[in-house]
Amino acid sequence: xxxxxxxxxxxxxxxxxxxxxxxxxxxxxxxxxxxxxxxxxxxxxxxxxxxxxxxxxxxxxxxxxxxxxxxxxxxxxxxxxxxxxxxxxxxxxxxxxxxxxxxxxxxxxxxxxxxxxxxxxxxxxxxxxxxxxxxxxxxxxxxxxxxxxxxxxxxxxxxxxxxxxxxxxxxxxxxxxxxxxxxxxxxxxxxxxxxxxxxxxxxxxxxxxxxxxxxxxxxxxxxxxxxxxxxxxxxxxxxxxxxxxxxxxxxxxxxxxxxxxxxxxxxxxxxxxxxxxxxxxxxxxxxxxxxxxxxxxxxxxxxxxxxxxxxxxxxxxxxxxxxxxxxxxxxxxxxxxxxxxxxxxxxxxxxxxxxxxxxxxxxxxxxxxxxxxxxxxxxxxxxxxxxxxxxxxxxxxxxxxxxxxxxxxxxxxxxxxxxxxxxxxxxxxxxxxxxxxxxxxxxxxxxxxxxxxx
Amino acid sequence: xxxxxxxxxxxxxxxxxxxxxxxxxxxxxxxxxxxxxxxxxxxxxxxxxxxxxxxxxxxxxxxxxxxxxxxxxxxxxxxxxxxxxxxxxxxxxxxxxxxxxxxxxxxxxxxxxx
Numbered sequence: 001x002x003x004x005x006x007x008x009x010x011x012x013x014x015x016x017x018x019x020x021x022x023x024x025x026x027x028x029x030x031x032x033x034x035x036x037x038x039x040x041x042x043x044x045x046x047x048x049x050x051x052x053x054x055x056x057x058x059x060x061x062x063x064x065x066x067x068x069x070x071x072x073x074x075x076x077x078x079x080x081x082x083x084x085x086x087x088x089x090x091x092x093x094x095x096x097x098x099x100x101x102x103x104x105x106x107x108x109x110x111x112x113x114x115x116x117x118x119x120x121x122x123x124x125x126x127x128x129x130x131x132x133x134x135x136x137x138x139x140x141x142x143x144x145x146x147x148x149x150x151x152x153x154x155x156x157x158x159x160x161x162x163x164x165x166x167x168x169x170x171x172x173x174x175x176x177x178x179x180x181x182x183x184x185x186x187x188x189x190x191x192x193x194x195x196x197x198x199x200x201x202x203x204x205x206x207x208x209x210x211x212x213x214x215x216x217x218x219x220x221x222x223x224x225x226x227x228x229x230x231x232x233x234x235x236x237x238x239x240x241x242x243x244x245x246x247x248x249x250x251x252x253x254x255x256x257x258x259x260x261x262x263x264x265x266x267x268x269x270x271x272x273x274x275x276x277x278x279x280x281x282x283x284x285x286x287x288x289x290x291x292x293x294x295x296x297x298x299x300x301x302x303x304x305x306x307x308x309x310x311x312x313x314x315x316x317x318x319x320x321x322x323x324x325x326x327x328x329x330x331x332x333x334x335x336x337x338x339x340x341x342x343x344x345x346x347x348x349x350x351x352x353x354x355x356x357x358x359x360x361x362x363x364x365x366x367x368x369x370x371x372x373x374x375x376x377x378x379x380x381x382x383x384x385x386x387x388x389x390x391x392x393x394x395x396x397x398x399x400x401x402x403x404x405x406x407x408x409x410x411x412x413x414x415x416x417x418x419x420x421x422x423x424x425x426x427x428x429x430x431x432x433x434x435x436x437x438x439x440x441x442x443x444x445x446x447x448x449x450x451x452x453x454x
Numbered sequence: 455x456x457x458x459x460x461x462x463x464x465x466x467x468x469x470x471x472x473x474x475x476x477x478x479x480x481x482x483x484x485x486x487x488x489x490x491x492x493x494x495x496x497x498x499x500x501x502x503x504x505x506x507x508x509x510x511x512x513x514x515x516x517x518x519x520x521x522x523x524x525x526x527x528x529x530x531x532x533x534x535x536x537x538x539x540x541x542x543x544x545x546x547x548x549x550x551x552x553x554x555x556x557x558x559x560x561x562x563x564x565x566x567x568x
Contacts, residue, residue: 005559013507014484016483016532017483017485017507017532020501020528020530020532043502049504049505049508053507056508056511056515082523369550
């Protein structure tokens, strides 16, 4: 293997060359001075030759890098204050970028963690002629999705809200959802321990069993495997825990807090759910469904549009022309389908709050009618209601609202009294059932807590 | 004999071949190689002596020549280059290539003679 020569060795060689050439010229009769000058001239540019020789045996860019690096280190050591600032700036920059990427990755790039997740969709019931989107639906309308549409493998309504959990380490308020028992099978989610819902959990109203999140299991049950079969109370009702979800499971639809901890199952036909009548549109928006295999979103949408037109013809009384009801689907991979709806619930009608209708024996899963009332979330504390037309809440609504600014927000209390919300609410947060933004929902929750303490 | 101005400049890449060819006669130092090329070409080829050394360096790196210090006929210290076995093989290869090249050029320039 060739080893690079010493530069002095090379210099000696070219000096010898010039000397030999000068000797030859002297022999031809040149004077020693002339001979040397001529030899140098024949040799050419000696510096350039040395440079070329030097460069030929080296990785020049690597040496340049090494030199730059040493120079940088010397300068940094000489100016410790500057160095510190530079290092901190880089640290913060790298940290911020990493954090940003993690979020963007989680929110935008990472697909939802379910089998064939491109087939999972969110279903929207819209009344485009009234300018309303994502409206509540009735039980028969949900049945249409499975019986008439020929589009979905499965579909489930999603109700929910927040409940008091007791029977674990300490009482706590957490978010729950209620779906058909086929919910987990539809998503293709396996349990971590125990089992998830199956046909045996079918019930007209609430099934007496629940599945809990990994987070709740660790937080409140110390990751105890004997939690299966344990009874807990959600608000006042007893439920048996049958399974714990995988740590990475999350509800792919709209949530209030982002963390659903309790999953209940129901048939949505009996108490406390509204009567299954087509016009009784009282089930929360949020339905999710799985398309039949191989069916594209566009094909499915075309069929649903046709189905909605047919429904409008078949049930003219339930689908007034002025509403022009349509059904829309959006892939759950699209984060817009998963995020909470905007705070504006576009209340068209007066609020009518059937206060006595809700069984205190069950957590209330439903938004109460089209007025957009955040009911379940504040059960026991009060209902926060938004109405465009002021304090007319039906027969129980106490007429309050002396200021224009405040007249749109009310707290409805279980005892039938209603009172104006505190000023914070006047800016337009909406108490729409499971439909307000998360910020609004937690804001309302804290408001409700504050009122409870008063 | 040509004057300095009329000498031919070496074509790119031919210097290596000429050096290898010169060294087949025996070990030689840089100045000797330069002189030999000029003499054998009847002073037609112009070899800038300085250009010789990067070429020698390159050949040495490739293992076609080896070098060691010795003493010249007029008792000067000089670095002597000699052809290695690999260099010999390379010389055969390069010579064939050059001959084909020169023949081809000649044919193009004077088709009637071939």
